[in-house]
Amino acid sequence: MPRPVVNAIKDHIDLEAEIGGYAAARQERKRCEAVYSSVARLLNASSEEIALVENATVAWQMAFYSLQFMILTAEAEYAANYVAFLQMAKRTGAEIDVVPSNHTGELDTGALARMIDKRVKLIAVTWVPTNGGLTNPAAEIGRIAKAHGIPFLLDACQAVGQMTVDVEALHCDMLSATGRKFLRGPRGTGFLYVRKNLLERLEPPVIDHYAAPWVARDRYELRPDARRFENWENNYAGRLGLGAAIDYALDIVMPEIERRCRMLAGRLRTGLGAIAGVTVLDLGRNPSAIVSFNVAGIDARDVVRKADLSGIAIGASDPDSTRIDSENRRLSDIVRASPHYYNTAEEVDRLVELCTMLKSRG
Numbered sequence: 001m002p003r004p005v006v007n008a009i010k011d012h013i014d015l016e017a018e019i020g021g022y023a024a025a026r027q028e029r030k031r032c033e034a035v036y037s038s039v040a041r042l043l044n045a046s047s048e049e050i051a052l053v054e055n056a057t058v059a060w061q062m063a064f065y066s067l068q069f070m071i072l073t074a075e076a077e078y079a080a081n082y083v084a085f086l087q088m089a090k091r092t093g094a095e096i097d098v099v100p101s102n103h104t105g106e107l108d109t110g111a112l113a114r115m116i117d118k119r120v121k122l123i124a125v126t127w128v129p130t131n132g133g134l135t136n137p138a139a140e141i142g143r144i145a146k147a148h149g150i151p152f153l154l155d156a157c158q159a160v161g162q163m164t165v166d167v168e169a170l171h172c173d174m175l176s177a178t179g180r181k182f183l184r185g186p187r188g189t190g191f192l193y194v195r196k197n198l199l200e201r202l203e204p205p206v207i208d209h210y211a212a213p214w215v216a217r218d219r220y221e222l223r224p225d226a227r228r229f230e231n232w233e234n235n236y237a238g239r240l241g242l243g244a245a246i247d248y249a250l251d252i253v254m255p256e257i258e259r260r261c262r263m264l265a266g267r268l269r270t271g272l273g274a275i276a277g278v279t280v281l282d283l284g285r286n287p288s289a290i291v292s293f294n295v296a297g298i299d300a301r302d303v304v305r306k307a308d309l310s311g312i313a314i315g316a317s318d319p320d321s322t323r324i325d326s327e328n329r330r331l332s333d334i335v336r337a338s339p340h341y342y343n344t345a346e347e348v349d350r351l352v353e354l355c356t357m358l359k360s361r362g
Contacts, residue, residue: 001184001245008244009186012237025236032236035243039191042246042254043175044166049199051192051229052239056157059176059192060084062229063153065205069094070119074107074136076129076325081155085124095119098324105283109140116148123150128158131322131334132292133265133282135159142171151198157181162261162289162340164254173198179238182261182289182340185245189238194226204229257341261289264339264348271352277359281334291337292317295358300333306358312351314338 015024025032036047043050053059057080064084071085075098088094097115102108107125123145127138138154145152154172156165161182167175175193179185194202203222204211210232212220222228249257268291273280277296295303300316307314314337319326339348 001186001241002248004248005185005241005244009237009241012240016237021236028236028240031243032239035239035246038243038246038250039193041250042160042165043193044168045193046196048225049193049196051194051226052234052242053190053192053230054188054235055190056155056176056178057190059178059190059229060153060155060157062204062206063174063176063192063194063202064088064122064124066202066229067151067153068121070121071096072099072112072115072120072123073097074099074125074129075101075328076105076107076126076131076134076136076322077124078126078130078155078157079321079323081124081126082323101283101325101328104285105134106285107136107141109137109144112141113144116144116150120148120150122153124153124155126155126157128156128163128288128290129322129325130158130290131317131325131331131336133269133287133290134284135163135286135288136284138170138172145173146171158288158290161249161257163258167193167195179242179245182338183242183245183249184340186238186241188235189242191242192226192229194229199224199226199228202228206231208232252341260341261339262287264341264343264345265289265291267345268337268339268348268351271349272355275352275356275359278355281329281331289339291339292334293337293355294332294334295355298358300335303335303355303358307351307354310350310354312347312354314351 036050039050040047069088085096089096099112100108125136125141128135142152151173153174156175156177160177173195177191179189180187208231211228212222215221269280272278272293279294281292304314304316316333317336318333319331
């Protein structure tokens with residue numbers, strides 16, 4: 001995390017220790033309110049369309065479970081989302097249709113358009129899947145959804161912070177994301193965007209007296225803004241850290257962050273692709289800054305451990321995280337590297353050199 005993010009979190013915790021949580025929240029009320037404006041600026045939305053929640057999964061679930069179904073989704077959908085589809089199907093008999101991918105690995109927008117009929121009540125897609133560099137054509141999907149009047153829920157967890165996000169250009173009705181990952185914010189923070197003209201049609205699956213004030217003995221009224229998806233108790237230090245992370249990224253300028261992330265990821269793909277026995281697994285016409293690969297004969301988690309010993313932070317993704325795509329491509333565990341704007345070309349080359357060495361040692 002950048003130093004301003006760490007300072008924002010620590011300063012508020014210190015303030016809570018000094019004067020108590022309630023008093024600290026009151027004292028920092030304006031700064032906490034400003035976080036909504038920061039998220040809105042990041043997404044090109046209004047602050048009334050923003051809810052701050054515990055993480056991206058909660059954000060996504062609050063939107064998803066407020067809707068009615070049949071569901072169209074993608075092959076590379078994230079596990080947390082797909083198990084929610086399965087639960088809803090089990091509870092209500094909702095149907096789940098998976099839109100096939102095209103020859104590039106992206107969701108086939110032509111097939112999506114052909115699959116829409118009067119039964120379809122939701123299109124839910126992950127923009128950048130967790131298991132590789134694929135970037136699904138979110139704006140094209142959004143245009144199709146908008147043309148048919150179907151709500152479009154976009155999981156932007158892996159996209160926010162590495163790519164420019166404009167909910168108007170994406171034509172999405174709902175978007176969920178996390179504060180950690182590419183935004184470089186604290187864990188335990190996330191946010192949900194819900195388009196204003198959809199808000200009044202949605203009742204969250206779980207509410208409290210903050211989301212829905214108790215206005216009479218036998219009646220509550222949902223808040224008119226996206227804060228109907230929040231609850232009263234919050235991690236204010238985390239929220240301030242989230243706001244600091246967003247402001248930090250916006251000060252650098254998101255198009256510049258996106259350009260550098262893609263440049264470094266492209267350099268990494270080129271370097272890894274030149275090593276005999278290393279296979280780059282990324283799909284799509286316009287790959288993101290997530291680079292997925294495997295090293296023949298070496299378990300992905302062993303590659304991660306050896307990289308860690310060399311001071312290189314990478315991760316591994318298992319097939320359960322994107323089961324349909326993994327089964328279709330017969331993928332086992334894969335290595336995942338995510339170069340960010342603060343990385344150098346030399347650091348990227350060190351990972352290439354490590355993989356070269358691992359293969360040479362056999």
